[in-house]
Amino acid sequence: MKKTTTLIIIAVVAVLAIWAVTGYNGLVSMDEKVSNQWANVETQYQRRADLIPNLVNTVKGYAAHEQETLEGVIEARSKATQIKVDPADLTPEKLAEYQAAQGQLASALGKLLAITENYPDLKANQNFLELQAQLEGTENRINVARKNFNDTAREFNTAIRRFPKNILAGLFGFEKRAYFEAQAGAETAPTVEF
Incomplete structure (x- = not known):
């Protein structure tokens, strides 16, 4: 009788240990996937930041008297590239700060693109057109990367909140990840005046 009871206890402990190990490993994999998606978001924002100096220099040759706008783009780029967010510590506040800098x-x-409308020679410049197309493509890539990040963060957040994995998540310190959200005023189309 004692032997049977001991075997049952060992079997239950073994099942719980296997569940805990596989559950923990699954949460680690999901956490790493969220971090990877964050890296993809940062890569796309960096791609945009890398295109900006070329675009500014191209416009500068045609629109030298638009110095204030050109400097504004350079300053906004500088601020946006200075903000670094650790994917392991991606709080809603840090994500909002990052998103605000990227929004600026x-x-x-x-x-910058609006003032180019006043310069027909610039609009016909092949280098400018190519840079503008690359920038538009990058903006689309940013949107896709942000959506993929949000989807992955949602999967992770759901997993750490569901029973019984919420017990493991609590024991091992897995915390909810923040989402990208629409910026204030994004529902209103911008007004462009010439």
């Missing part, structure tokens, strides 16, 4: 850069770029 997007706004400055919008102004």
Whole structure:
């Protein structure tokens, strides 16, 4: 009788240990996937930041008297590239700060592209057209990367909140990840005046 009871206890402990190990490893894999998706987001924002100096220099040759706009783009780029967020410590506040800096850069770029409408020679410049197309493509890539990050963060957040993995998540310190959200005023189309 004691032997049977001991075997049952060992079997239960073994099943719980296997569940804990596989559950923990699954959460680690999901956490790493969220971090990887964050790295993809940063890569796309960096791609945009890398395109900006070429775009500014191209416009500068045609629109030298638009110095304030050009400097605004350069300053916004500088601020946006200075903010670094550790994917392991991705709080809603840090993500909002990062997103705000990227939003300011997007706004400055919008102004830069708007002034180009006043320069027909610039609009016909092949280098400018290519840079503009690359920038548009990059903006699309940023949107896809942000969506993929949000999807992955949602999967992770759901997993750490569901029973019984929420017990493991609590024991091992897995915390909910923040999401990208629409910026304030994003529902209103910008007004462009010439």
